[in-house]
Amino acid sequence: MAAGWTQDRVVQLAPDGASLKAGQGLALTKKWVSLGRDELYVWGECQGSGAKPYQVQFDLSESASKCSCPSRKFPCKHALGLMLILTASSDAIASQAMPAWVAEWVAGRIERTRKRQEKAEAPPKPVDEEAQAQRLEKRLARVAEGLTALKRWAEDLINAGIATLPSKGYAFFDEPARRLIDAQAPGVAGRVQKLAQIAGSGAGWQHPFVSQLASLYLLIRAFEGRAALPESVQHDVMANIGIPVKSEDIAALPAVRDLWQIIAQEVDVEEGLRVQRTWLFGSESRRPALVLAFAHGAAPLDVSLAPGLSFEGEVTYFPGNGLRAAVTARGDLKPLTAARGLATLEELCAFATGHFSQEPWLSEVVTPVHRVIPMKSDGGWAMVDADRRAIPATMNDRAGWLSLAISGSHPIDLMTGYDGRSLRPLAIIANGEYVSLMSGGA
């Protein structure tokens, strides 16, 4: 099997269930006029309904594919079928020299990568720093205006009492959220929408609502008084408000070289925008990192970082105390057969405290924790560590029973989020095998 590719990983690539089913239908060698592979690429010609077969090619290290079919799904069913054949058995596709049409595509990819690098290495274009500073000034003024209005809104809410909020519905929060988008503070708008969700979440909503509103209030006040804050906290305030960091600023920052474990990945859809969160953990540095990728509508997400793999490479953290980072250099992806992380749940608490006290708006840290045992405990789930200490775990029953089945009350390595109160289990490594606990994964 090539470069850590398994059937599971191909299944996770599928954009939807229909594409996967169609791909499985094409995973028959007799549907293919030709099939071939080498170390880095796999290709094939699939007989469709037309006279000319579709030509599809797949880059194994970058998870990129191209097909001559007109589908706008990505990857298309032909690419999925091709990869399902490849991962079904080691001898299904024979190594051979690349045909011209594949070589052409590969040459194009190499050329594009080279141009990108050249562009990145080229001396930066002279920037009109003054104009840039002016633009930022203007934006911050609008943000300040929006936040002042929001502060008043929040105070009025608390003054009048929040008891009747659930009956007002989502609409009550739409207007302030929209105004914050106009004020160019998308991060804050998101937090207001989160408030709406909490208010609609049923019994016991008041406590988390007050917590969330208080956190938002803290952000507004921190923005107002930012001049007096340490520089790193100022960055955190800006990041949480949603002021983007310029990529040349990140390029200038020092990178952390490590063996990075890709411990979990999740994709959420937020108003037509797909947000992919990939959690990394440094084996030596013991630092968590969050890599975000975005895609509008049906546009493809960057799938080159798949959970359950690891790579030698460089990760550059965004300025501030947060966990957001970008992968700036990456070696070959290898299967992750053993996790390297924290030894006990107590260590996790201490570790999280360190991060939460540095970055007060951080919602959770995600890390591997060794040798924990999943357990069913009155109505819910929990994880117990080697010291017989437990933290409740928030997961659905599917994930709970799956973790119980894999563990059998024996210790396993857990990839989990922790928000200071409960765990959010994301994946397990047991007997050298990575198993995702998120729905969709097998």
Added chain:
Amino acid sequence: MLEDLTVTAAVGTGRKPPAIGPISPAMDEALGVLADESPAGKLLGAAAILNRYERCGSLPRPSNALPPQAAEETSPPCSRRAGELLAQILSMANNETRAHLIGEWLAAAARVSHRVPHRFLPALLDYGSAHRVARAGIAQVAGTRGPWLMRLNLQWQFGADESENPASVWSTGAREQRVAALNRLRATNPAAARELVQATWKEDAADDRSLFVSALTIGLGAEDEPFLETCLDDRSKQVRTAAAELLARLPRSALVGRMISRAELLLRFQAGKRGGLLRKTTPAAIDVALPPEEFSAQWARDGIIEKPEGKIGRRQWWLTQFLAAIPPTHWSGTWQVSPEECVAAVADEFTGVVLTAWSRAAERHPDDAWSRALLLAAAKEDRGPLTLALLNGLAPAARQAVAAELLESSKMTADLLLQVLRAGDFAYDRHSADVLLRQIDRQREQQTTAYAYLLPQVLQGAALRIPPEFYDELAQRWGGDKWEPYRKALDEFFQKLLLRREIQRELA
């Protein structure tokens, strides 16, 4: 403290000013920065500080509630690929095809003593809780982890009630539970099960009693006869009918004996004569006479129904019922001729009546030679009804051979082909599969309208029954323009065949 703030927030700081502190000197100092804030600002500020304090300070709690560890596995897990195949099958739509493929997977894994990898157990146990027939197969491949897991989840405890004491279920359970317990006990100890039924016979309602009698079908034997015979005099008609049905399946029962004495006078075999003056051959013949005009109370006691079901004369109807209880071997034995000769010798005007009755009799008293004779006469010569259920009563080798003979019949139609496929859910051997595939080719070439409509179903049935090694040969043979109208069905056929081939290879 945070709870108090939440209560205040609910009411509104306009009505009730927030009360903050004292907590501890350090916290009070931290909260002191809020002194000049508005009431709402005080509340939100204090909530923010306390929240962070709480979040950073929490620690795991001691716990001693772990369930005992699952024992080490004693059998090896199946290959990674085999596990992926199982997951793929489990995610298919819930239909017969999926049930068949899961059954095949489970059987193949059990044959090589491989177990299901732990990660696939929850999905498989969910399947088992919804599909009773798969449970025995699941138990064989669940390793030690399966039973360990099942004990923890009520949904999966389908194994648990099966170990309960049947006698206690019998005395306290509801009707369905009692029937289930009876069925289980019949499979291991038929006499004890029958004694349970007899023990409460007088108290049980007629509806229940007829269900209990029918449950004796499992493990039915001559020892059951005395009890069943008494049931023929039961107050309830349902009970009498159920008992008569079971007695008709016991070849040496007194009821069958009575049927024989009633019918023996009515069928007369005349051997064929060869030679003679004109060197003409007279074929053997069975003369049929009808029962007397008057319906007898003794017949009714043996479960004979007086009023005909369907368009058939009263006396013919009674004859059918006599014959249907008698093992067909009685006739071939008495007359000393083969079943084929018996089938061929029935007088023309009575072939429908007698062969229908014999087919029913062969279902009750399976006999390879008789079943074969009846099936082939119907399929090849249109003599009598084609009772395909007889296929399932045949011994495996005979079943293969007879299925092949049926499929070779020149009278085979697309519709019949589908019926034969559906009649028996058994694996075809190389020879019968070969015949089946050639028949599919022949039907496709004839391109009847019915065939175009039925082909997808025929292919679906064939994909699950023929040996998967046929894949390579068929991938060469089936395809191209001739198959274009059926492309989708053909793709699905190959997909399933390939899946089965992979199951057999991965679990070899």
